[in-house]
Amino acid sequence: MTTSSEKVQLPPGTLVKGKWNGKKYRLERLLGIGANGQVYLASLGRSVCALKFSDEAAELQGEANVLASLDHTGKKRGRVPFLLDVDDFTLDGRDLPFYAMRYVPGTPVSAYLKRHGSQWMGVVGYRLLERLAELHEAGWVFSDIKTDNVLVHDYGAVELVDFGGATAAGRSVRQFTEIYDRGYWSAGSRTADPAYDWFAFAMLWLHALDGKRLLQLTRALLPQNRHPGELMKLVRSHPRLRTMEGWMEKAFRGGFQDTREALLEWRQAIRSSERTAKSSESHVPGWMAGLLAGSVVLCAAVAAVWFLQ
């Protein structure tokens, strides 16, 4: 299997002049390598952007088409465009197709939660659902939600990358990651609908917060036993996820009216889970209560001894 990672990388400083549109980019550094291409941080004059290169002209163009269509609907909401340019770079007499997009700073969601703590799950999830709601309302399903494709920065701001899998609602999902896929868990079809993303969204938290046990589970289960019920067992036995049990169950079942409702209920679930976390903190911890009881007994004993004397 040949993957892009085996192909030559372009060194920092490379000047990339577009064959058709003539824009001149300077490559700063490699941002990531995927199955389909290489992504670089690049500068254009004084602005920065990300360039994605791939040998597969048609595939790359398909991705650019999705981005263009999203930008088109996003314009009405006052969003800045994501897709900036589509062109070819002539390298050693060969044309290498690429497109330029907005640079998305940030770290994959699981790394972010590890560094900053799982209390960020609420905000990050909220922002991500907001973004998904926009996509869904525009008739698209992201479909390949996974930790690498959800980048988080600055106090939980979220952006999605890799729209190669984005699928128009009603079409068959074209790119997915097995453990995030509801078909894999016998929980529904691979026809793109908002519920497909809800499922993967729920898996995102299971993967980010309880990845080890999730991977163990997928290895241990026979295919015919893969079922959301097994996932709920993990949820119920995890201290943080347990507080979101109701929401997670509904996401696995595809039980929301639409993504706005999922967003609203997410907010409520997060709020009430924070409240239970607070109230359990205000309780006197067991060891302290024990100490107190002990000292009361001691006191009484001392008093008794003193009284009897």
Added chain:
Amino acid sequence: MKQILLITDGCSNVGESPVSAAALAFAEGITVNVAGVIDEGAIGEQGAVEIAEIAKAGGGMSRIVTTHQLSHTVQMMTRQTVAGTIRHAVNQELKQLFGLDSVGALPPPKRAEVVRVMDELEETSELRVALLIDASASMKPKLHAVEDAVRDLALSLQSRNGRSAVAVFHFPGDFGHLPCVLDCGWTTEAGKLHSMFTRIRMKGTTPTGPALLQVVDFIRETCGIIKSELLEPPHIERGDNEEVRSDYVV
């Protein structure tokens, strides 16, 4: 579009060469993909070479994977082959009309238009995949994974907008006179494919070539003349001015 997907773990040992059988299938408009499944150890060198050769002759691709990767690989190969077949047809059309090498040679705005049509075809064209499963003795421990992969593929095909169906064969055949057995004729329902290998009796021989030929016959008989309806090539017309214009009838 027609595909044969061969799932095997090694070398053929009886009858015609599977490589020439695959070449014949391809000549009749059927793409042949091969998934080589291994447990832990590596596949024998001879087996690996044969697997690669079959796919090459059959115009398809081959992957050697563990049982865990099988489902995802089967699904990806099928999808990529559909995309590849369409790309090939479109490129050929572009060459004939404009003398261009490929979609990549078009200016980006035209490329965008052509790719939009290609994506449309990818989703809506009719697709049939005949699975041919090696059920010789060494495959026995892997058959659960194979069954899972077949169900998974059916699930993916079900979600396409275009009509899609799978058929399942295994080889060697039960009675010796036929190289392979039909387990399930063209179906669109994944649910139908439960425990399809219960009636398999393991035998030693691996008549990959003859089995491939039998599947080609089956496809020819059940799907009519294949070549002419392989893929309605999209019509790309020359505009009145020099600018390349595309116009599609899907």
